[in-house]
Amino acid sequence: MLTLLLTMVVGLLPWSGVAQAHGTIINPSSRAYQCWKDWGNNHMNPAMQQQDPTCYQAFQANPDTMWNWMSALRDGLGGQFQARTPDGQLCSNGLSRNNSLNNPGNWKATNVSRNFSVQLYDQASHGADYFRVYVSKNGFNPTTQRLGWGNLDLVTTTGRYAPAQNITFNVSTSGYTGRHIVFVIWQASHLDQAYMWCSDVNFV
Incomplete structure (x- = not known):
């Protein structure tokens, strides 16, 4: 019981700790x-x-996915994101412990316009070699389909960013309406570490 309590307390304090x-x-x-x-x-x-x-199914599958929402990284991909991340595993960054994030459903969506900002919070200030931002294609339904590479349009590739805890950049799109996934790859600068995430959005 004490171990469980400590685990829960640590989970509620994600701003501290090496992991x-x-x-x-x-x-x-x-x-x-x-x-x-x-x-x-x-x-x-x-x-x-x-x-x-x-979110309920994600917590039931593995609460650590949420407690460690900063730690969805993979080492040494060498930029081979598509070759080494199978379709249907993009939202988990190919990490089996986070597989619940791949499941389609009515994930809570953020309202965005055709021009919107992407904000990274990076506690350790790694900086970025670049970000790649994709939007799911028209006709793809994130409530019923797992995301694959063929479902994505590349809309932005950024340049480098110096180390900082908060990095924000603008994304311009056209032709998207309603529910979509914004898929972001962050290639960190300090090591060959790649992060990939799905953010659910509603273009309004």
Whole structure:
């Protein structure tokens, strides 16, 4: 019981600890971050099953996915993102422990316009070699389909960013309406570490 309590307390303090010292997209919120933000302090509430079934299944599958929302990284991909990340595993960054993030469903979506900003929170200030931002193609349904590479349009590739805890950049799109996934790859600068996330959005 004490071990469980300590685990829960640590999980509620994601701003500290070596294992946590990475980052995620906080706007539009990545799936794990959104679930942690909405339910991290209330994750035992049975109402989650009815009010937010996608987050509920994620917490049931592995609560650590949400507690460690900063740590969805893979080492040594050498830029071979597509070759080494199978279709259907993009939202988990190919990490089996985070497989629940790949499941389609009514994930909470952030309203965005055709021109929107992407914000990374990076506790350890790694900096970026670049970001790649994709939007799911028109006709793809994130509530019923797992995301594959063929479902994506590349809309932005950035340049380098100096180390900072907060990095924000603008994305311009056209022709998207309604529900989509914004898929972001962050190639960190300090090591060959790649992060990939899905953020659910609603173009309005």
